[in-house]
Amino acid sequence: MIDMLSEAGLPVIEATSFVSPKWVPQMADHIEVLKGIQKFPGINYPVLTPNFKGFQAAVAAGAKEVSIFGAASELFTRKNINCSIDESLQRFDQVLKAAQAAGIPVRGYVSCVLGCPYEGKISPAKVAEVSKKMYSMGCYEISLGDTIGVGTPGIMKDMLSAVMHEVPVAALAVHCHDTYGQALANTLMALQMGVSVVDASVAGLGGCPYAQGASGNLATEDLVYMLEGLGIHTGVNFQKLLEAGTFICQALNRKTSSKVAQATCKL
Amino acid sequence: MGLFGFIMQHPQLVTQADRSKSSASTSSVSTFPKRVKIVEVGPRDGLQNEKNIVPTSVKIRMIDMLSEAGLPVIEATSFVSPKWVPQMADHIEVLKGIQKFPGINYPVLTPNFKGFQAAVAAGAKEVSIFGAASELFTRKNINCSIDESLQRFDQVLKAAQAAGIPVRGYVSCVLGCPYEGKISPAKVAEVSKKMYSMGCYEISLGDTIGVGTPGIMKDMLSAVMHEVPVAALAVHCHDTYGQALANTLMALQNHKPKERITCSGISGSRQLGGLEGPALSALAPTVTALSPSFRLQMGVSVVDASVAGLGGCPYAQGASGNLATEDLVYMLEGLGIHTGVNFQKLLEAGTFICQALNRKTSSKVAQATCKL
Numbered sequence: 335m336i337d338m339l340s341e342a343g344l345p346v347i348e349a350t351s352f353v354s355p356k357w358v359p360q361m362a363d364h365i366e367v368l369k370g371i372q373k374f375p376g377i378n379y380p381v382l383t384p385n386f387k388g389f390q391a392a393v394a395a396g397a398k399e400v401s402i403f404g405a406a407s408e409l410f411t412r413k414n415i416n417c418s419i420d421e422s423l424q425r426f427d428q429v430l431k432a433a434q435a436a437g438i439p440v441r442g443y444v445s446c447v448l449g450c451p452y453e454g455k456i457s458p459a460k461v462a463e464v465s466k467k468m469y470s471m472g473c474y475e476i477s478l479g480d481t482i483g484v485g486t487p488g489i490m491k492d493m494l495s496a497v498m499h500e501v502p503v504a505a506l507a508v509h510c511h512d513t514y515g516q517a518l519a520n521t522l523m524a525l526q527m528g529v530s531v532v533d534a535s536v537a538g539l540g541g542c543p544y545a546q547g548a549s550g551n552l553a554t555e556d557l558v559y560m561l562e563g564l565g566i567h568t569g570v571n572f573q574k575l576l577e578a579g580t581f582i583c584q585a586l587n588r589k590t591s592s593k594v595a596q597a598t599c600k601l
Numbered sequence: 602m603g604l605f606g607f608i609m610q611h612p613q614l615v616t617q618a619d620r621s622k623s624s625a626s627t628s629s630v631s632t633f634p635k636r637v638k639i640v641e642v643g644p645r646d647g648l649q650n651e652k653n654i655v656p657t658s659v660k661i662r663m664i665d666m667l668s669e670a671g672l673p674v675i676e677a678t679s680f681v682s683p684k685w686v687p688q689m690a691d692h693i694e695v696l697k698g699i700q701k702f703p704g705i706n707y708p709v710l711t712p713n714f715k716g717f718q719a720a721v722a723a724g725a726k727e728v729s730i731f732g733a734a735s736e737l738f739t740r741k742n743i744n745c746s747i748d749e750s751l752q753r754f755d756q757v758l759k760a761a762q763a764a765g766i767p768v769r770g771y772v773s774c775v776l777g778c779p780y781e782g783k784i785s786p787a788k789v790a791e792v793s794k795k796m797y798s799m800g801c802y803e804i805s806l807g808d809t810i811g812v813g814t815p816g817i818m819k820d821m822l823s824a825v826m827h828e829v830p831v832a833a834l835a836v837h838c839h840d841t842y843g844q845a846l847a848n849t850l851m852a853l854q855n856h857k858p859k860e861r862i863t864c865s866g867i868s869g870s871r872q873l874g875g876l877e878g879p880a881l882s883a884l885a886p887t888v889t890a891l892s893p894s895f896r897l898q899m900g901v902s903v904v905d906a907s908v909a910g911l912g913g914c915p916y917a918q919g920a921s922g923n924l925a926t927e928d929l930v931y932m933l934e935g936l937g938i939h940t941g942v943n944f945q946k947l948l949e950a951g952t953f954i955c956q957a958l959n960r961k962t963s964s965k966v967a968q969a970t971c972k973l
Contacts, residue, residue: 483969486935487850488633515928515965516935518847522815549965556843563814563844593843593921597811 335585336367338578339536340374343570344554348401349379352388365395380441386428393436400433401441401477402426404468406461407450410481423467430472442473443509447493448485448520458496466500475505477533480520483513483549487523494527507531510552512538512591517552518560525566532557537579538591553592555579632855634902636939638674640805640835641667641926643954644695645676645710647911649688650922651958657691659957661698666950667908668702671943672926676729677707680716693723708769717757721764728761729769729805730754732796734789735778738809751795758800770801771837775821776813776848786824794828803833805905808848811841811921815851822852822901835903838924840910840963845924846932852901853938904929909951910963925964927951 339347349371355362368381380399383389392400404423405411411419433440446453447461465476478497480490490508497506508524508531510517521532534557540550558570576595583590590596644664648655655663660678667675677699683690696709708727711717720728732751733739739747761768774781775789793804806825808818818836825834836852838845906929912922930942948967955962962968 486932488936512965513969514931515846515925516932518843519850519932522847522850549968553843559842560814560844560847564816593840596921597841 335536335578335582336371336379338574338581340372340377341571342574342578344377344575345569346378346380349381351382351384352392352395352397353382353384365391368392368395368397380439383429385425386432389429389432393438397438399439399441400429401443402429402468402473403443403445404464405445405450405481406456406464407446407453409452410446410450413452419464423464423471426468427471434472439474440472441475441477442468442471443477443479444468445479445481447478448480448489449482451482456493458493461493462496462500465497465506469501469505475507475531476501477507477509477531479509479533480511480517483511483516485510485520486516487519490520490523491527494524494529498527503528504530507533509533511540512549512552518556521552521557522560525564536575536592537583537595539582539586549591553579553590553594555592555594559594632900633853633936633938634900636902636941637853637933638835638903639672639926639929639933639940639942640674640676640837640903640905641672641908642676642837642905642923643667643907643909643911643926645679645689646905647907647909647923649679649686650912651688651960653958653960654688655954655957657694657698659954660691660695663908663950663954663957664695664699664707666946666953668700668705669943670946670950671941672705672947673941674706674708677709679710679712680720680723680725681710681712693719696720696723696725708767711757713753714756714760717760721766725766727767727769728757729771730757730796730801731771731773732792733773733778733809734784734792735774735781737780738774738778741780747792751792751799754796755799762800767802768800769803769805770796770799771805771807772796773807773809775806776808776817777810779810784821786821789821790824790828793825793834797829797833803835803903804829805835805837805903807837807905808839808845811839811844813838813848814844815847818848818851831901834901835905836901837905839912840921840924846928849904849924849929850932852904853936855900908947908964909955909967911954911958921963925951925962925966927964927966931966 336347336349350364350367351358351361352364353361371379373379378399380401381392381397383392383400383402389400405419408419411417411422415422430440444461444464446456450456469476506529508521508529510520534554535551536554538550538553555575558568558572558575561568576598579590579592579595644660664675664677678692678695679686679689680692681689699707701707706727708729709720709725711720711728711730717728733747736747739745739750743750758768772789772792774784778784797804836849838848906926907923908926910921910923910925927947930940930944930947933940948970951962951964951967
């Protein structure tokens with residue numbers, strides 16, 4: 335799957351997560367995956383590292399870029415990893431210092447930027463505060479995630495306005511979930527605000543642990559379709575991207591969540 | 602409780618009534634209309650493209666539930682020959698059987714004068730007619746040119762005017778055609794202007810095969826707005842390629858004409874790799890130095906949608922259909938735009954018709970809130 339995505343020309347492909355198999359069994363083979371994929375020149379393969387131990391294992395397995403997670407919601411952080419936001423960032427400080435010493439770029443994710451399953455509304459100021467912290471701690475890029483997909487374009491705009499006061503827009507990315515069908519509209523608004531990095535998932539893979547039966551990430555195919563239509567360069571080979579999506583859906587024995595793939599599928 | 606219950610307990614997640622305050626003092630980024638009229642086309646455009654024939658009583662119940670949900674316009678049926686569209690064979694019974702809520706309009710499609718007469722006899726108070734921005738599409742569908750098709754409708758429009766019956770005009774293929782491919786904005790503007798001047802009170806611009814993207818939507822609307830007042834325009838987006846809501850968002854935004862955008866305002870353009878044409882005008886963010894005499898273009902404030910995203914696309918096997926009303930309302934409510942729709946009752950109408958059709962909903966909001 336990853337090799338096919340590389341062939342499709344995606345410039346960054348998040349390959350796996352160095353998390354304990356006890357928590358995420360799907361990612362138990364993280365070492366084999368990272369070692370087994372073809373590393374195309376010009377393509378980055380970041381891996382998630384939830385803590386310093388994961389970071390060390392990732393580096394030992396050859397990782398050249400890592401990602402860490404924060405959240406804009408205290409309750410969400412408390413329920414997920416049983417500490418406060420500040421404590422969670424302190425834990426990552428060790429990772430960031432080691433990464434800096436090793437010359438490994440670190441991408442920072444902020445969850446719940448447009449709403450939280452526990453806290454409800456999230457203030458743009460809080461998102462800006464957490465983003466600023468992670469950026470100043472050394473993350474080269476901050477990916478702002480609408481984790482439960484509740485956001486709408488006006489909320490996206492207000493949140494970005496606040497964050498852009500603290501972090502340069504060139505260092506920002508948006509990561510929209512399509513739980514309520516808002517992902518592409520929210521992404522369009524973010525692009526209008528000047529954001530130029532967008533996270534997406536081939537075939538719209540993923541789901542939402544907080545909403546039974548809900549859909550997951552923005553589908554990469556549908557995103558690329560819009561960007562191409564807007565005349566925006568992506569470097570992606572659309573046909574090969576579609577093939578990668580077909581491949582993984584067949585392997586997962588599930589239908590694609592990409593509308594573009596549905597429209598072009600002849601089966 | 603489920604996420605829907607959560608959302609209903611945290612209405613601040615879906616409304617943003619105080620948004621307008623914060624942008625008052627800054628230069629205006631795109632703003633939105635305060636109200637949007639939703640034209641619900643599920644009972645006609647939606648059902649027409651569903652393969653399972655739905656009993657008359659189900660259609661009537663569906664429309665009554667949509668009325669209870671407060672949708673201001675519900676396109677009830679089509680007075681077309683059953684030979685062409687078997688799903689709509691019961692048009693007389695449906696129109697006579699539905700409850701006519703005060704303040705709600707129930708237009709019906711009338712493909713020709715005969716259909717118009719039958720519609721009026723059955724009690725229709727508003728009708729819709731169809732044109733297209735593509736000659737080939739018109740030729741293949743009804744075997745004549747666009748001009749000839751409009752001439753045929755002239756009889757309908759004159760009779761409607763005499764009877765005091767408003768006529769809504771649809772223009773198909775406004776962002777692309779399955780036969781011609783790219784469609785010029787000028788052509789869409791020309792057809793829209795004709796239909797408007799012939800007497801249509803509103804022109805619904807349809808991305809029939811869903812191929813459009815936001816920049817193309819904007820260019821098309823810019824051209825049409827030179828010929829038809831924006832208050833008389835509606836957009837009708839299909840979600841075949843997942844673009845419907847993004848295209849609709851673009852249509853709702855007030856935009857500044859391209860030539861007024863100064864480079865200093867486009868901080869993101871360098872990262873976006875040197876935009877030109879539709880990308881530049883579509884994505885130009887906040888412009889900070891506009892002269893006060895600058896006149897803003899108004900955004901579209903009428904949007905067609907179909908409950909549960911019913912319908913399909915006869916040109917793309919397996920493709921999805923209309924923009925789902927639930928997903929549209931979710932976005933509008935989040936933007937603080939008044940719709941008059943009771944969201945809970947809208948969801949119930951969608952659940953009802955999907956059960957009757959024995960199909961899954963295409964609305965993401967409905968999927969997220971469904972406990973089944």
